[in-house]
Amino acid sequence: MLRAPFREDPETITAFVAEKRIWIHQKLAKKKAINHVSHHREFVNGQGFLYPGKSYRLRFINNEQIGKFEKSTDGFVLKLRHGYFELYESQKHNARNHFISWYKRQTEIKLKERMPRYDKRVGVRVEKLRVSDLGHRWASLSRNGMVNLNWRTVMAPIGVFDYILVHEMAHMIVRRHSKEFWSLISRIMPDYKERILWLNEHGAELDL
Numbered sequence: 001m002l003r004a005p006f007r008e009d010p011e012t013i014t015a016f017v018a019e020k021r022i023w024i025h026q027k028l029a030k031k032k033a034i035n036h037v038s039h040h041r042e043f044v045n046g047q048g049f050l051y052p053g054k055s056y057r058l059r060f061i062n063n064e065q066i067g068k069f070e071k072s073t074d075g076f077v078l079k080l081r082h083g084y085f086e087l088y089e090s091q092k093h094n095a096r097n098h099f100i101s102w103y104k105r106q107t108e109i110k111l112k113e114r115m116p117r118y119d120k121r122v123g124v125r126v127e128k129l130r131v132s133d134l135g136h137r138w139a140s141l142s143r144n145g146m147v148n149l150n151w152r153t154v155m156a157p158i159g160v161f162d163y164i165l166v167h168e169m170a171h172m173i174v175r176r177h178s179k180e181f182w183s184l185i186s187r188i189m190p191d192y193k194e195r196i197l198w199l200n201e202h203g204a205e206l207d208l
């Protein structure tokens with residue numbers, strides 16, 4: 001788990017946590033991430049793309065190079081293997097869409113993988129899940145109990161991803177960001193404030 005540097009004093013952090021909705025706006029993160037390099041990504045050889053918390057370079061390959069592999073795929077043109085994101089040169093024009101599809105699928109997989117770690121501790125059972133483009137929100141909980149996650153969340157380090165998930169699961173028990181809500185979160189994840197700070201500092205980088 002990456003530790004975010006504590007630039008703000010504990011008072012500010014407490015106030016921040018108490019007041020802010022957790023699906024912290026990427027806008028807010030952008031404003032705070034003054035010292036960070038631009039997160040704008042181009043679909044060119046060597047560009048780094050995040051998955052969970054790590055950066056992997058993109059390399060374009062021609063269809064001949066991939067050979068037999070083409071048939072034994074999971075249906076995705078974009079692949080993460082040998083430490084690289086690989087995409088056919090012929091699909092370059094559509095690279096962004098391939099990345100979005102890939103991230104959506106990975107978010108679904110991660111959700112199913114991470115959920116069992118927390119459901120008993122939170123005391124809920126998530127029946128309905130959806131991964132979509134939630135714009136400036138990381139996640140939300142629908143009235144009908146559906147947990148919605150932004151596909152960008154899977155770019156975050158796993159501990160931050162877990163926090164986003166646990167936050168929404170906790171909402172199934174406590175709807176509002178009350179004292180009760182935060183005490184539930186802190187019981188399950190005592191270092192949740194660090195994870196919030198990470199999102200605050202780096203959230204804007206979780207994008208294409």
Ligand SMILES: [Zn+2]
Nearest residue numbers: 021022023171
């Ligand atoms: Zn919330």
